[in-house]
Amino acid sequence: MPNQPSASRFMRWFDPRFRQPGTWAFILNRITALGLTLYLAMHLVMLGKLAQGPEAYDSFIALAKTPVIKFGELLVIAAGFIHGINGIRIALTSFGIGVRYQKQLFWIGLALSVVATAIFGYYMFFIA
Amino acid sequence: MSTERWTVNFLVSRKIGDTKAHLESFKIEVDPDEYVLDGVERIWAFHDRSLTFRHACHHSTCGACGMLVNGVEKLTCITTIRSVTHNGGTLKVEPLRNFPVVSDLVVDMGLFYTRMDEVKASQVVPVNNSTLPYETVEFPADGIEHERLADCIECGCCISACPVALTTDSYYGPAVLAGAHQTESILKDGQAFNLVDHADGIWRCHSGFECSAVCPSNVDPAWRIMDLRRRVIGHRIKQFFGKK
């Protein structure tokens, strides 16, 4: 029978149409969760360069200063803010705090994430 | 009711037997202040007697007429045509999601009803336990124990909207968890906590709040799930320290 729950329909988790801010938050949370997990794995592997001594690590750092990699890092930072701030929202609402303001909390959290990422980006690209 | 007439293209999901569902178009004239269910009934009455759909009360009490209207869960007997389309526009009517489709717009809610029984969700509740704590409704304090119908009309809209129910039917779903919350508020014996404290219960919900957005009957299932979480955690902590 069609239309019933099926694990193969998981891509529809990411379909934001006809949905509410709560689901948009969920979509962002899930995408950033997967992205950050991947980043964590890569980060741990890359830090292994430290064990190979100064040359290996410092040349890796030189690579990390190229604009493309920096942009990738900024994405990770954005993901971190979105996931972290929304995580606080989920934690609060799950303990019954602010449940009726969850939409407002989502928009505030998203705005904070954008501002914070912009500050980091400005710092990374124009100051550092 | 106005004397205004609209022409609306109803796109109705049809499925007979094991065939694949497809949309069939019916252009009909309606009064925009009629309800979506009225349009569906007119199609059945004047265009195609083989169309199947569920309804009974026509006044948001039986919970039978939940459908997907232009992609969003609606109780079709109280959704005006005006609120979902425009003159000359289209109006897509599909069966609820996340339930097996029996035919056309009819879905099988058997598993859902079984679970409502499991959590002892009752249709008639004492008035003082019938509302959400944040609501300020005054009931007569005349010493008589008043009862009323529970808010949840078991329409299934919330389950249709729930993204977790989309991928797994082992998830209890918003209405059932809300039912458990109501049961606990009446019986206060902690039994409901055990019924929902598992991977297919309150911990599976990822706080999308879709259920509360589509609920036509003010149950606010997501609020109740969040409240259950808080209370289950509190209950477990107390248990851990030996208080029962």
Next chain:
Amino acid sequence: MNRSTPKPNEGAGLWLYKIIAGLLVVVVLGIHFVVNHMVAPEGLLSYADVVRYYQNPAVVWMEVFFLVVVVSHSLVGLRSIILDLNPPQRIIGVMNVVLLVVGSGAVIYGVWLALEIASRGSSL
């Protein structure tokens, strides 16, 4: 009607752990960020900087703590996502083992790395 019985795979305990670990990640990551991107010149630490930074035992402890919290939060979260797909109980069993091995592997590797870096201080 296929009727699956509820599975105790994620109860109050694990869920609460995920939330608390998540909040701890926010706190420690804040410190991590500031150190790695604000304090260090050029935005990133050089090898020598890293080794010097790791001479402080508090730093080693903090990094190890951070590692444990972040790895466990991400793996418990990943597990939640997989549970949403309603896998059969047998797959859940396999998944639990794989996640445990990956998690402990990552932590052991990370601790080794932290101690290794810290031990290089004398060569500076």
